[in-house]
Amino acid sequence: MPELPEVERARQVLLGALDREIADIDDTDDWVCRPHRPGDIANALAGGRLVEAHRRGKAMWCETETADGSAGPRLGIHLGMGGRLIVSGDDGEQAGGEPDRPDRSPRKPEWDRFTVTFADGGQLRLFDKRRLGRVRLEPDIDALGPDAEDITPAQFRERIARGRSAVKARLLDQSVLAGVGNLLADETLWQARIRPSVPADELTRTELDRLHRALESSLRAAIEKGGVHTGEVIGERNADGACPRCGAPMLHGTVGGRSTWWCSAEQQ
DNA sequence: ACTCGTGTTAGCTG
DNA sequence: TCAGCTAACACGAG
Incomplete structure (x- = not known):
């Protein structure tokens, strides 16, 4: 949990x-x-x-x-x-x-x-x-990066975008950013409409800022509702395999060594 | 019966 | 040095 x-x-x-x-x-x-x-x-x-x-x-x-x-x-x-x-x-x-x-x-x-x-x-x-x-x-x-609740937009851009790993792997790396787990990473990427497997250094500044805002909002929602399992996509994950926002099929695979869900239409 | 997984880390490989 | 994989932990869910 x-x-x-x-x-x-x-x-x-x-x-x-x-x-x-x-x-x-x-x-x-x-x-x-x-x-x-x-x-x-x-x-x-x-x-x-x-x-x-x-x-x-x-x-x-x-x-x-x-x-x-x-x-x-x-x-x-x-x-x-x-x-x-x-x-x-x-x-x-x-x-x-x-x-x-x-x-x-x-x-x-x-x-x-x-x-x-x-x-x-x-x-x-x-x-x-x-x-x-x-x-x-x-x-x-x-050994841990800044706490996910406290990291500034500039810190976030600088730390996440470093290296060629998938952006989801960067979000999960506790030495980069501390506090994000598998479910919160999926929720955040879905909210930001970014494909989890995109190499981190290919993200634009606009996308990095959008990702940071999505992290803040999904964190806030999870804290209010009492846990990351209450996320918009996460809660729906297995229901009918459709994106709760646009209805396109959700895809499932492995990114950064972890089970990953993303929208086939919006997270390309 | 069998696979998978809300996490971390040491150790290995290319 | 970096990136990706595996095993180890032990149990419940599907």
Whole structure:
């Protein structure tokens, strides 16, 4: 699920985990917590607290303090493809949404991949069936490009148009621009009427500006409606194979190594 | 039964 | 150096 809009909601959940004393950490999943060894994260943070929750693109991290009040290591959290954060208070009440349709597939404790237990009895959990999420100390935030919400038109043109890759591949490259995932990329290109496979350096200035405006509007819509799956094309994708705007057939293929939909008439 | 996928990253190849 | 591919993770949906 998570692209930028969903991750921002997860960050809001994470705020509920701040300023609470950390009593215990389960970091025994050595895939999710790689390259650390089990116990590394627990030893670094036990007795301390999380004090700030930040986000850049799809990456989140917390500033921490150790027991004596000095700065601790940053704790990086990435939700991967389907991870969710769940925070419970000292009363056991949870925030963070229901993990994965609890009615039909009851939550399995073994899908908690990382758990912080606070001294007040509450918890912060990373719930992630597929184990594609990641938790690590001192994540390299600077490897990411500017956040998709903050990038200026000039920055956008300069970064996206560099190189011969397909423009969709540039949008998806988190070191170019942070926060755009597969669905949001399709939605944005459709709104801008640009074919996903066009080499990035063949885009005109007009097209790049149009693409940037489309990114802003599709991001805004996704944040308002509660997720990228609410996009105009994305929501319709498989319905009847027709473009919701002009009715021409939607085409499907692989661009930048990812499943891609585009309008046969408008995105040429 | 079998393929595909809202993500990332190391490692390989041309 | 750049661009593109693969595997790894593990599960649900179609």
